[in-house]
Amino acid sequence: MSPGGTLGATRPVVTFAQPEGFGDARRFGGTRGRAVAAAACVVLGLGLIGGAVTGSWLVGDPAEAGEPSTYTTAGSLWHNVPVDQLFPPTVDGQGAGPGGADRTWTRIAVAPDSGCADAFDPLLRKVLAPVGCARLLRATYIDATESYVTTVGLLFTNADAAAMRSLDTRFAKEGLARRTDLMPRPYAAKDTLAVGFGDKQRASWTISVLTDAPVVVYAVSGWADGRTVDTPQGAAEATASGATTAPAQAGLGNESKGLADRIERSLRKTAVSPSEQPS
Incomplete structure (x- = not known):
């Protein structure tokens, strides 16, 4: 009955902020550059989320697994x-x-x-x-x-x-x-x-x-x-x-x-x- 957190019980929060230089077409090569940067952020965010979920499966959550207290x-x-x-x-x-x-x-x-x-x-x-x-x-x-x-x-x-x-x-x-x-x-x-x-x-x-x-x-x-x-x-x-x-x-x-x-x-x-x- 020792209360406490469990590894994998929370998920990282990924927010998609404006890329550095947003509004400056010259830094990212115009509209195409901004699209590429946004796509890269999406891929990175999905990778972080997927890694967290995989970690949760590997570590295991006793409460979710039905282990009695x-x-x-x-x-x-x-x-x-x-x-x-x-x-x-x-x-x-x-x-x-x-x-x-x-x-x-x-x-x-x-x-x-x-x-x-x-x-x-x-x-x-x-x-x-x-x-x-x-x-x-x-x-x-x-x-x-x-x-x-x-x-x-x-x-x-x-x-x-x-x-x-x-x-x-x-x-x-x-x-x-x-x-x-x-x-x-x-x-x-x-x-x-x-x-x-x-x-x-x-x-x-x-x-x-x-x-x-x-x-x-x-x-x-x-x-x-x-x-x-x-x-x-x-x-x-x-x-x-x-x-x-x-x-x-x-x-x-x-x-x-x-x-x-x-x-x-x-x-x-x-x-x-x-x-x-x-x-």
């Missing part, structure tokens, strides 16, 4: 790449824990891809409605100590870049990512350590509206033993210096933020087309 590519990842690429079985989080400690998360469940009807609380669903819901993918991870569980989600929207920017601006201006009534729901999978990970067990969360892809990335974390949480706290506040809430002291803000960040990075890397990969 990274934004478009990202929007189709939910059905174009394996689940292990979007949600790796193991995610390493160097420096992602409290105080810069390393973290490792292991995937314990992947939800079937679905719509958004029952995946969000009504108010959050209303906030996200302007960008639509093309598909929702979710996976739940557990940390190496099996103390915390975290659900990370990728909401693929139907929105264009302008709509995503508008939603991102609203989240920033209104502080929507900090509101406890806009927490994402977890995915509690049967026969896993996350079986008791329900709405009342939500401890910390993060929501990121991407503007370079039609995707909303979120994560919500809680204790693996199923304990309820009376005062959940957003990841930004829970990871701030001096935070003393239970989610902050346990590092649950780091769990949600760290895992969401790494899934987001992986998504962006996957969305880059081969022609845009650095050499």
Whole structure:
């Protein structure tokens, strides 16, 4: 999604001005001389135009050739790449824990891809409605100590870049990512350590509206033993210096933020087309 010009995208402008000495019949041999000079200018101009067109064919114009943008590519990842690429079985989080400690998360469940009807609380669903819901993918991870569980989600929207920017601006201006009534729901999978990970067990969360892809990335974390949480706290506040809430002291803000960040990075890397990969 790096904007910029493309070679061959413009054509040289050729104007046919009066030849030097116009009006002076003696310089170009009278009327015949003026005709010859004009013809020479025409030939020169056509040569320049033809050269520019040939250059355009040789260089190629990705936009005219139908090459999809990274934004478009990202929007189709939910059905174009394996689940292990979007949600790796193991995610390493160097420096992602409290105080810069390393973290490792292991995937314990992947939800079937679905719509958004029952995946969000009504108010959050209303906030996200302007960008639509093309598909929702979710996976739940557990940390190496099996103390915390975290659900990370990728909401693929139907929105264009302008709509995503508008939603991102609203989240920033209104502080929507900090509101406890806009927490994402977890995915509690049967026969896993996350079986008791329900709405009342939500401890910390993060929501990121991407503007370079039609995707909303979120994560919500809680204790693996199923304990309820009376005062959940957003990841930004829970990871701030001096935070003393239970989610902050346990590092649950780091769990949600760290895992969401790494899934987001992986998504962006996957969305880059081969022609845009650095050499």
